[in-house]
Amino acid sequence: MKQQEILDLLKKMTLEEKIDQLLQLAAEFYSENAEERTGPMADLGLTETTIANAGTTLGVSGAEEAIRIQKKYLEKNRLGIPTILMADIIHGFRTIFPIPLGLGSSWDLDAAEKMAEISAKEAAVSGLHVTFSPMVDLVRDPRWGRVMESTGEDSFLNSRFAERFVKGYQGENLKEDFSRVAACVKHFAAYGAAIAGRDYNTVNMSERQLRESYLPGYQAALVAGAKLVMTSFNTVDGIPATGNKWLFREILRKEFDFQGVVISDWGAVKELIPHGVAKDEKEAAKQALIAGVDIEMMTTCYSNYLRELIEEGQVPVELLDEAVGRILELKNELGLFEQPFRGADPVKEKEIVLSNEHRAIACEIAKKSMVLLKNDDILPFKKEETIAIIGPAAASKKILGAWSWQGKSEEAISLVEGATSLSKKLLIGNEVFDYLEPTTAAIQEALLLAEQADKVVVALGELEEMSGEAASRSDIRLPSAQLAFFQQVLEVNDQVVVTLYNGRPLDLQGIDEAKGIVEAWFPGTEGGRALAAILWGKYNPSGRLSMSFPETVGQVPIYYNCDNTGRPFETTPDEKYVSKYLDVSNYAKYPFGFGLSYSDFRYSEISLTSDELTPTTEITVSVTLKNQSAYAGEETVQLYIHDLVGEVVRPVKELKGFKKVQLAPSEEKIVTFSIDESLLRYVHSNQEMSSDAGEFEAMVGPNSREVSSVRFNLKK
Numbered sequence: 001m002k003q004q005e006i007l008d009l010l011k012k013m014t015l016e017e018k019i020d021q022l023l024q025l026a027a028e029f030y031s032e033n034a035e036e037r038t039g040p041m042a043d044l045g046l047t048e049t050t051i052a053n054a055g056t057t058l059g060v061s062g063a064e065e066a067i068r069i070q071k072k073y074l075e076k077n078r079l080g081i082p083t084i085l086m087a088d089i090i091h092g093f094r095t096i097f098p099i100p101l102g103l104g105s106s107w108d109l110d111a112a113e114k115m116a117e118i119s120a121k122e123a124a125v126s127g128l129h130v131t132f133s134p135m136v137d138l139v140r141d142p143r144w145g146r147v148m149e150s151t152g153e154d155s156f157l158n159s160r161f162a163e164r165f166v167k168g169y170q171g172e173n174l175k176e177d178f179s180r181v182a183a184c185v186k187h188f189a190a191y192g193a194a195i196a197g198r199d200y201n202t203v204n205m206s207e208r209q210l211r212e213s214y215l216p217g218y219q220a221a222l223v224a225g226a227k228l229v230m231t232s233f234n235t236v237d238g239i240p241a242t243g244n245k246w247l248f249r250e251i252l253r254k255e256f257d258f259q260g261v262v263i264s265d266w267g268a269v270k271e272l273i274p275h276g277v278a279k280d281e282k283e284a285a286k287q288a289l290i291a292g293v294d295i296e297m298m299t300t301c302y303s304n305y306l307r308e309l310i311e312e313g314q315v316p317v318e319l320l321d322e323a324v325g326r327i328l329e330l331k332n333e334l335g336l337f338e339q340p341f342r343g344a345d346p347v348k349e350k351e352i353v354l355s356n357e358h359r360a361i362a363c364e365i366a367k368k369s370m371v372l373l374k375n376d377d378i379l380p381f382k383k384e385e386t387i388a389i390i391g392p393a394a395a396s397k398k399i400l401g402a403w404s405w406q407g408k409s410e411e412a413i414s415l416v417e418g419a420t421s422l423s424k425k426l427l428i429g430n431e432v433f434d435y436l437e438p439t440t441a442a443i444q445e446a447l448l449l450a451e452q453a454d455k456v457v458v459a460l461g462e463l464e465e466m467s468g469e470a471a472s473r474s475d476i477r478l479p480s481a482q483l484a485f486f487q488q489v490l491e492v493n494d495q496v497v498v499t500l501y502n503g504r505p506l507d508l509q510g511i512d513e514a515k516g517i518v519e520a521w522f523p524g525t526e527g528g529r530a531l532a533a534i535l536w537g538k539y540n541p542s543g544r545l546s547m548s549f550p551e552t553v554g555q556v557p558i559y560y561n562c563d564n565t566g567r568p569f570e571t572t573p574d575e576k577y578v579s580k581y582l583d584v585s586n587y588a589k590y591p592f593g594f595g596l597s598y599s600d601f602r603y604s605e606i607s608l609t610s611d612e613l614t615p616t617t618e619i620t621v622s623v624t625l626k627n628q629s630a631y632a633g634e635e636t637v638q639l640y641i642h643d644l645v646g647e648v649v650r651p652v653k654e655l656k657g658f659k660k661v662q663l664a665p666s667e668e669k670i671v672t673f674s675i676d677e678s679l680l681r682y683v684h685s686n687q688e689m690s691s692d693a694g695e696f697e698a699m700v701g702p703n704s705r706e707v708s709s710v711r712f713n714l715k716k
C-alpha cells in the first residue's frame, strides 16, 4: 500500500475500529492450542467485536493456526485490515540457542546475527510477523532474573549485539523477504536497573547515567532499524515508563527520531494504577496515549475509555489517529495488506523448523558461548581417561532457559548424550538426580562412579525457572544440596570439573576446590553436545564473560566500568579510610571479559603510533599476540580507554573495541585498534555528548583486569 492509501484507509475507519487497532490480545482469545501466558490475566470485559477487531495478537504459533486466525480475522474486519502476529522469540524459535547472556559471552557478532536470522526463518514460516526481541537492557545486578535475557553489563558490547540481532531478524526488506520478522527492542527504558535486583522494582538514576549507560543499547537497535519499541514495567525518575511522556515523546520520538510502533509490556498500561500515578483505567489510558504508547498489551484501558476521553476533549483524536497510523504502517511494512499470511507455510515449516542444519549451527554457537572459568591442568579430558559424569545436570535436557517458548526439552541434547559420542570410557548413573533434593540412592550411586573414575564431571546449576521474568534471587549461590554433594564427591575423588547451567552470574562459593569450572549458561537445544566438545577438547573454549561474577552477592551491583572514587582502595590499600569492605575484596571473582582457553596466549607490551590525538586525526594501538601452546585457539583482544580527567567522573575503564583473533600453535599476530576522537566522547553535565582535551589511557588485554596500558593526549 502507498502512504496515501494508508491515510485513506484511516479516514474510512470508525472511532471504534481505530480504538480496536490499539489492542493486543493473547492467543487464547483466538486459538484452541493457546500457548502459555507471559503475564497476569486481568478481567478484560471484552465484547466479541473488540476481540474480533483487536489490531494485533501475541503468542500464536504454527503455520496452520496462524493462517486460520488471519482468515477468521479478515472475514470479520469490515475494511479487510489484517492482524499482526507477535511473540517472544528471544534466543531461538524451536531450535533454541544459548540464552542472550551466553550469546553475549561469545563476543561473536556474526553468531548473534546468524542466531537471529535462523530464529526469524523458523518463526516466519510458522506464521509469526514480529518478535519481542532484542532485549537490550543493561544489567549490573545478577539477583535480577532477567539478566539471562541481556547480553550484559557493557553498553558498547550490548549496542554491537543489538545492531546485529536486528539485522538478523529483519534482513534488508521486510516487505518482501518473508523469512524475516520485525524486531521489537525492549524494555524502554532501564528495566535492568531495578533496585535490589527485584523484578518490576523502582529504577532511580540520573538522566546523565541513563543516557550514558542505559540508552545506547536501545538507540543502537533503532539505528539498525528496529520497527517496534516495548515499554518497561519500571519507573524512570518517578514516572512509570508506560506513562512517561518525556521518555517516549522527547527521547524516543524526538531525539532518537523513532517513527515506529510503541507497544506496552503485558498489562503495563493498567499498571499505572498500582504504580500510583493513575486513579483509574480512564486516567491510565489518557496518560499512556499522551506518552505515546500505540498498542496496549493485554489490558483494555484504551478499549474501554478512549472513546469517552476523546468525546470529552481530554485526548485529541489526532493522538489516536497517529497511533493507528503507525500500526497500519507497520502492517504495510510487513507486506500484510498484500500477503496477510506472509511467510506461513505448513509444508515448508516441516523442513525448516528444527532442521539438522539449524541444530548444527546452534551447537557451534553454544560452544562459542561457554566460558572456561578455571582449569588447573585438568582439561581437556584425554580419550584414555575414565570420566564419571554425575550430578543433577548430567543427564538434564532442561537446558533451554526461561524464554525458550516453542523449544522442547525433549529435543535437547544432554551432556551425557553429548559425551557418549566422544568417549567410550564414561561412567554414568541411572538414578534421577534432583537439582534441589537428590535422593540418597542417587548420591550413593554418583559417589560410587566418582570413586572409580580418573576424573569427575560434577554437573550442577540452576533450574530453568530460577531465572527469567519474575525470578529474582536474593541468594545467588548454587542450591545447598548441590554444594553438599560437591563436598562428598571431593572425599572420594579430587579430580573434579564442575559444569554449570545457569541464567545469571552466580556466587560460586562452595566449589572452590574444583580443578576446573565451565560456565555453560542455558546453552539451548544442542547444549550438551557443545559442552562435551569443550570438555574433551574438540572445541577450544573461547567465551569471555559479558557480566561480572561477584565473590559474593554482598558486592552487588558490581561491574568493571566503575568509578575510581575519592578514596580508591588501589592507591593506598593499607589505609583504613578507603573505599573497601571489611570482609571481602572489591573485585569480581571473575571479571567482565574474562575467560580461559586451552591455548596460552601471550601479549607484548602495547604501543601507539603517536601519543597525540586531535579531532581530525587517529592513532593506532597495537599489541603482538602469540599462541605459546600446541592448541589452535581464538582470543578476544579487548581495548579499554580511561579518561583521566573529565568534566564529570569517568569510569576507570570503558570497553571501546574488541577483536577475535584465531591463532595456530606458536603463531603470532599483530592486533591493532584505531582510536579517534569519537571514542572519547561521553555525556557531560549538560546532557550533551562531547570529548575533553586532556590525558587518556589506552589499555589492551584478554579481559577487563589484565591489561597493559599506554597514555596519550587529546589536543583540541
Ligand code: GLC
Residues within 6 Å of the ligand: 038, 039, 058, 088, 132, 186, 265, 266, 469
Ligand atoms: C512479558 C515480558 C516481555 C514480553 C511480554 C510478552 O511480561 O516482560 O518481555 O515480551 O510480556 O510476552
